[in-house]
Amino acid sequence: MLELYQFELSQYSEKARLILDYKQLEYRKIEVTPGVGQIELMQKSGSRQVPVLKDGSTYVSDSTEIALYLERKYPERPIIPTDSLAKGQCLLIEEWADASIGLKGRKAFIGALNQNQNFRTSILPANTPDIVKTAVGAIPGELLDVLGTGVGFGGDAVKEAKKSLTQDLEALCLILQNQPYLTGDSPTLADLAVAGLSILLKFPAGSYLDIPDPLKGKGIPGLADNITFEPFFAWRDRLYADFRQGSSIPSSNSSSSSPTSINIE
Incomplete structure (x- = not known):
């Protein structure tokens, strides 16, 4: 069976999962523990970044390379x-x-x-102690903003990212006005990439991801709840309903310690 080394909340891992599901390939998810698990992954595959696909003795890293490999090795669909x-x-x-x-x-x-306390605490695993949730929620957004500035995640950088995403979503809605998929009448890698990568903008409402129920159907304020982009997310959800499998695919951890869900990539 194919094995996918992943982070559940990594949108690049989700892109690979969606491609595997579209091609109707059976696979097992292996959740990589940030830190120690990435070291183990590096030793096995030569890459510490997820996703990494294992097919027999072959390891393929990077979501695009995984897509091209699957297209060559499994040309059906x-x-x-x-x-x-x-x-x-x-x-x-x-x-x-x-x-x-x-x-x-x-x-x-x-x-x-950083800026939304409820959103910040809702992303924590369900078994997180209340005292930890309270502590995480109590961190001032301004402090997180200052800390993020040094690594490219400060307030100005976030504003520019949201501005760019607004234009991107508007363009996608226009493309999809008169055709069912981004390049025509059939789904392609373009559709699967765009749909899978969009999960952090707004999580799918179904049982596709192993995330807390309150997060399903929720996303980034100003994008996920903007009625202008409803046609895009409705298209994404139809694509998921048609091709994405549920979260019942077997999975395991790459290390004995539990993965930290809030780490994305």
Whole structure:
């Protein structure tokens, strides 16, 4: 069976999961413990970043490389068009989504955690002691903003990320007005990448992710609850309903210690 080394809340891991589900491939999720688990992953695969796919003795890192590997090794239910124009559009959108929705979405998500106490505490595992939840919620957003500035997650950087994502979502809504998928009448890697990478903007409402129930259907204030972007999220949810499997796929931890859910990448 294929094995996917992942973080449950990593949008790049979700991109890989969605591709695996679309191709109807059976796989096992292995939750990597941030820190020690990444060292173990580095020893096995040569990469400390998730996702990493294991197929027999072959390890493939990076969500795009995983997609291309699966397309070569398991060509049934193809995700890359053969038509030259559609193929070019597909690959271009996939690369853009990695850099824009993926990276900027993560920045905006961390910004929302910093500034919204309820959102910050709701992301913690369900078994987190109340005293820890209270302590995490009590951290001033201004302090988190200052701390984030030094690593590119300060208030100004978050505002720029949300501004860019607003334009991206508007563009996606326009593209999808008159066609069912981003490059035409059939789903491709472009659709699976955009949909999977968007989970941090607004979590799917179904049982696709191992997250607390109150988080399902919720997301970044100003994006997830903006009626202008409802057509995009409705499209994303239809794609999930058609192709994404539930969270019953077996999983395990890569280390004996429990993973820290709040670490994203």
